[in-house]
Amino acid sequence: MAVTVKIPTQLRAATDGEGVAKVDGSTVGEVLDALYDRYGELRSRIAEDGGLRRFVNVYVGGEDIRFLDGLDTAVEDGDEVTILPAVAGGS
């Protein structure tokens, strides 16, 4: 299942400057693994102990995966997965 992953500017040094990647997978976890296979350096930057580092947010169709099933969240053909830093915003 082909999913579009949007990569934030801060990670593009690890993706040869690419801001978008099309990869296969049926869950967010599989999609990220496919992404790490393509761009090895990404793993150390956003993954930790089999999960995600705490300042990494991942969205499927605009919804934070922590409101869904986390890395087990199912994705469908044509879905958009967005990786973003969590530290933005503030009051």
Place this chain on the structure above:
Amino acid sequence: MPPESLRCKECKTTYALDARYVCEQCFGPLEVAYAPRTDDDPAALRRRIQAGPHSLWRYADFLPVQAPPRGTLPAGWTPLLKVDRLAQQLGLRDLWIKNDAANPTHSFKDRVVSVALARARELGFDTIACASTGNLANAVAAHAAAAGLESYVFIPSDLEEQKVLATGVYGTNLVAVRGNYDDVNRLCTEVSGEHDWAFVNINMRPYYAEGSKTLAYETVEQLGFELPDRVVCPIASGSLFTKIALGFEEWLELGLVEGDLPTFNGAQASGCSPVATAFEAGQDFCRPVKPDTIAKSLAIGNPADGPYALDLARRSGGAIDSVTDDEIREGIKLLARTTGIFTETAGGVTVAVLAKLAQRGDIDPDERVVAYITGDGLKTLDVARGTFEAWEIEPRLEAFEAAHERVAAVA
């Protein structure tokens, strides 16, 4: 204390002092790091501060700018008031309100925007922008107008009308996003990657956040270079809460003030309390929530500085509590009726938590407590609606006397 670099709070990687906010190695937040100050003795430093302007720029030595900007809206140096009637009501004896509603756009956001905008101009930006729950929108639009910069302000489309009107009036590009603040923030994080703009709370966030330290400096200076024993402060992202502590810690380290870090009590609305919930559960991270509260300026479901706010409350012997919408309304009323200060919902949260702590016996009556009121009640007028009745009468003396008698009879 000249700024030296941006440094990751997690892995300590350093970067140049430009417009960036995320560590590329670990995605942690970046913070301004300063060179150690060696030149001044505390007495000389104090004199230098006291000779400064009546704005936050009197603390320019502790802020991440090359020089204080000229010709901008002066923010800060707001009143610190000893509020004996409120204290008496709560069984306390040494209670102070730092009224930061007394800023140019009526909230503490004027502080953070002043610093972010000053640094943005130094870096050569001609456009500033923000994702806002309203107060920041007011401040960014106003300060951009004063500085003659282009601005883009992104807000949730369901924001209080007062905050929308008080933003649009400054002639900004106002973008109402169909979603909550966290949606707006996500969108702006993406936009900031594509446009060369200074987003004050995204790519300028390390500088922006430093502006909140001035609330600590002012408190110390206004108390005659003494520290409070305890502070009560609202938490949205947790940035204000943690930066006030940093301000106290910096001055303790420099010998500008003596004593210990105050106890830090954080205040959240139950309808959006990811940090209070994590505090109670003993966790060191926050699970994001979908906000549903009248305290919209605190409605951040995914608080960026949550982990640091939790750490601060614990290491200072404090806590993070939450209060219901009804308690928030009562808090607004209590403050208004005992101090003459009308605060917005965020201030209602702060006062309600203060009252809760006092009732619970968490505060020793002799402690010196400072509560931070961060915004003006005129920004959230709806919550005052229906809480009192006016006597509507004909313009005749008899009509007034009759109404007066009726009211007196009921009372």
